[in-house]
Amino acid sequence: MVTIKDIAKKAGVTPATVSMALRADSRISEKRMRQIQTIAEELGYHPNFMARGLQRGRSMTIGLLANTLSLEVATREVVCLEKILSETDFKMYVSFARGRRDNAFDMVRDLISRGVDGIILSRLMISEEIQEKFNSAKLRVPLVFSRSYGILPENVDNVFCDYTVGVRDAVEHLFELGHRNIRMIIARKGSRREQRITGFLDALREFSLPNDDDSIFAVDTTAEKAKHAQSLPMVPGQVVESMKVFREKYPECTAVLCGNDLIALVVIQAMNKLGVKVPEDFSVIGFDNILATNYSQPALTTINQPSDKIMTESADQLFRRIENRDCPPEHKVIPTELILRESTAPPKS
Amino acid sequence: MVTIKDIAKKAGVTPATVSMALRADSRISEKRMRQIQTIAEELGYHPNFMARGLQRGRSMTIGLLANTLSLEVATREVVCLEKILSETDFKMYVSFARGRRDNAFDMVRDLISRGVDGIILSRLMISEEIQEKFNSAKLRVPLVFSRSYGILPENVDNVFCDYTVGVRDAVEHLFELGHRNIRMIIARKGSRREQRITGFLDALREFSLPNDDDSIFAVDTTAEKAKHAQSLPMVPGQVVESMKVFREKYPECTAVLCGNDLIALVVIQAMNKLGVKVPEDFSVIGFDNILATNYSQPALTTINQPSDKIMTESADQLFRRIENRDCPPEHKVIPTELILRESTAPPKS
């Protein structure tokens, strides 16, 4: 491999001169710079980032630690961050925190060991235990918590996603279409949907719509989730039964908001099986804007978490802090947004 | 940051001893090892990979350079490779070669500059120009070409995907269902579908099915592609017209194989609009097994490129060569496979 020393020898100067010349340091004379840069070109020199990083304490590298809970969201983040970085001198390490919640800290340590200048932790659940580790470890590099939840360490940058906005807009949309009995369907085991649910109930209140304990209806989608994970076609199965119950229990309900897109897509298929046409007879709104929402029949109206905005903001925060570790921590909230497609329509009557 | 020197000081030994002790070198006495490892633990020592990499000429890092032409395939690869690496001591840099074909070489250079021990180039088009660069550059690290095409450098490891197998199986499947007039629908501007097309024609011959110049029908899917890229719902538009022409021209045709899933999904929707039911009246098979194939109505039968197998093999090849740069280059071919879902059925008559 061609090193600075090789160039130095050929140019008859010292490595230090070469180092400076290559980075266009003003102390080096024009002529020398040109000479050295030409030689570097000729020899096909490329800097060794490990050596540079070791010396400067900067690797020009960041880490992305993302949760694969929704693989699609995770990969969207990878793509987005890579794009942002492609316009900088940074590169990124990608690590996925698969399921196991307790190893986030170790994975962060790992990345730091690699010399990253900062880490974005995305959609991670931070347990008290992990938080404690973070607080006491006094890590060498800045962390940005992006859409992460649980107990975040004190005084760190973070980016949150405000689910309530999109939910409210969704309810408003349905209201304006004429729906007066709107309910929410969630997965029985839905882990972190509190914000979505409270946002929904708040919105019902805002529009003076009936809201009671029954406004939230739970279905069991374990089977569908499994299918989804294995990339198998969805078969509504169990959910058809649930929706039959739903229709009997709430015949006057004409529209539902679903806890996530997967549920929404299954509900649409279930309704289909029950002979209820979406959106003519029944409106459905999803959550997350997964790709498949474009391919269902009808295409699904859904609430989007703007991953690109969130990543852009996260990266900004991280770069800001890499530049200056002492700036005050920033907390940004990015609203969700309603994306209108084809699964909503005015109620029939 | 805690370094080996800190441990050495505390233990009253020399850094070299610590270095060896931490890696359980047999020359270090049991007692010392335990002592040093305890201290390392206490101090919260974590190795500095940049320093280690610099010294050893190994970074325990590899690069993935993937084409985003089909984002979904690209991200699938990222996930798969990350999973493989998570069980090793390697980490990976992720770079996407976005559109611009000519910079693959520079991106590889970039990664090498970072000190990677090897690179997987996935689904990249290697032009003659780039190939020449690769050949003459005498790169420091091994490259594995995975599903890449064009003119590959000589004597390198590579993994290919054999499209013909899946195509043949698809035709056989349709044949066994009773279809006797099968055609292929491709995108007008389909760039690299030769293998798929010749595979299809070969299969028709194998089953003594009529095959002529008209067996391949081209439609214009630019509009749909754009929608897909922007994550907008598909609207068959233009394609409906094309399929109307298709039906008039080939009324006896009861099944089609599509150049990719996107086309297949659009065709299904177009047929729907034309009042032709899939699969009862018309069978459709896609290509690529994108996620959306599970969510269409009916779910799409398609030909899968087993990304995981391909990545596993690519990683194996890379590791093998990192271990031993002089082993003979390996060329592996992975067959595509037919995935049966719901879009095929026996013809009506």
Added chain:
DNA sequence: TATATGAATTTAAACGTTTAAATTTAAAAT
């Protein structure tokens, strides 16, 4: 002419590790 000024370059140490070779220490063999 001597001196100060400033520009260009070099020196030397550092970043945190590894490793071949040298040294010390202890134990075993004579």
Added chain:
DNA sequence: ATTTTAAATTTAAACGTTTAAATTCATATA
């Protein structure tokens, strides 16, 4: 008691870069 052998540890250099401080050298100033 001396020599040999083996085990444990240290020395010293190296990996490729950067950088503060020192040096050289030419030029301008007094």
